[in-house]
Amino acid sequence: MHVIEADHLTKQFGSNTVLDAISLQVSAGEVFGYLGPNGAGKTTTVRLCLGLLQPTSGQVWIFGGDPGQNLPLRARLGVLLENSGLDERMTARDCLNYHARLYGMTDPGSRIDYLLDFVGLWDRRADRVGSFSTGMKRKLGIARAICHEPEVLFLDEPSAGLDPEGQKMIRELLLELAAAKRMTVFINSHNLSEVQRLCSRIAILNHGTIRAMGTIEELRQREGRPMLEIGLDPGSDAHEAGLELAAAGLVKHWEAGDHQLRAELNGHKSSDLVALLVQRGFPVAEVTNSARTLEEVYLSIVGEGGTQCDPQ
Numbered sequence: 001m002h003v004i005e006a007d008h009l010t011k012q013f014g015s016n017t018v019l020d021a022i023s024l025q026v027s028a029g030e031v032f033g034y035l036g037p038n039g040a041g042k043t044t045t046v047r048l049c050l051g052l053l054q055p056t057s058g059q060v061w062i063f064g065g066d067p068g069q070n071l072p073l074r075a076r077l078g079v080l081l082e083n084s085g086l087d088e089r090m091t092a093r094d095c096l097n098y099h100a101r102l103y104g105m106t107d108p109g110s111r112i113d114y115l116l117d118f119v120g121l122w123d124r125r126a127d128r129v130g131s132f133s134t135g136m137k138r139k140l141g142i143a144r145a146i147c148h149e150p151e152v153l154f155l156d157e158p159s160a161g162l163d164p165e166g167q168k169m170i171r172e173l174l175l176e177l178a179a180a181k182r183m184t185v186f187i188n189s190h191n192l193s194e195v196q197r198l199c200s201r202i203a204i205l206n207h208g209t210i211r212a213m214g215t216i217e218e219l220r221q222r223e224g225r226p227m228l229e230i231g232l233d234p235g236s237d238a239h240e241a242g243l244e245l246a247a248a249g250l251v252k253h254w255e256a257g258d259h260q261l262r263a264e265l266n267g268h269k270s271s272d273l274v275a276l277l278v279q280r281g282f283p284v285a286e287v288t289n290s291a292r293t294l295e296e297v298y299l300s301i302v303g304e305g306g307t308q309c310d311p312q
């Protein structure tokens, strides 16, 4: 049995079909990354998984149960939503304490102390949440989400607003929870380097449908053509070289660094590119094939258009 299973899950808000028959499965202990542009429907999917929204059609099961009907199921879930929903009047410690008792923990003191220390809020434990910075609220939200040792964790952009140290801390925490406790993690994120380091599998959502799903390695192989890294002699202008290649129709997408050119092969041989560059006076020092980065895979799937608009 899968821990999370969605079958043709569809959600409409009025005439706007936000999710159009998406299906996915996540197994125990997986860290699953859910990517897509702003407005793609990531948070909506999580809200459906939590039973906070009812699907228009299709269904989602958590541990085989309907999260909208089965309230005891919710005790097995941990959640950090975009707006962490912390009570700003409470102190950090009271906030965790309240949550722990709500989830039936009888003596949560030592666990709360451990979490406050772990997320770096020990010194601020007696301060009101309202006085916290964005990143501090995020850290407290994460501590709250894992406080009752849930079996599945839904995180909506957990690293948004966190400093690099905080991002590393969260990453290590999640990897440890998934490995040692077999916690299943479903993570919405725009942070591709975080996704790359954390997730065993990912799905890319766009215009209400899942455009690609698999391990990052599978998607890199499946999506798009190989990339070529061309090292030019120092003194060469890589940007000019890229323009020459594009004008000759040998490459479509390319990026220039100092003396480096990274280009997507366009059905031509790498030797054709080298020959043209040398002929146009750009001495080539080295040529290597390289895998596509996750960013390149992502952009080739969702396009480079950025924010998605509601059809009106």
Ligand SMILES: Nc1ncnc2c1ncn2[C@@H]1O[C@H](COP(=O)(O)OP(=O)(O)OP(=O)(O)O)[C@@H](O)[C@H]1O
Pocket (backbone or CB within 6 Å): 013, 018, 036, 037, 038, 039, 040, 041, 042, 043, 044, 045, 309, 310
């Ligand atoms: N309660 C609601 N009523 C009407 N429309 C909604 C509601 N919630 C979400 N939407 C719409 O659904 C679409 C998807 O929103 P959602 O918040 O799921 O996107 P997202 O992928 O999480 O985006 P982001 O990366 O910006 O967080 C948007 O067009 C949004 O306006």
Ligand SMILES: [Mg+2]
Pocket (backbone or CB within 6 Å): 042, 043, 044, 082, 156, 188
């Ligand atoms: Mg969102």
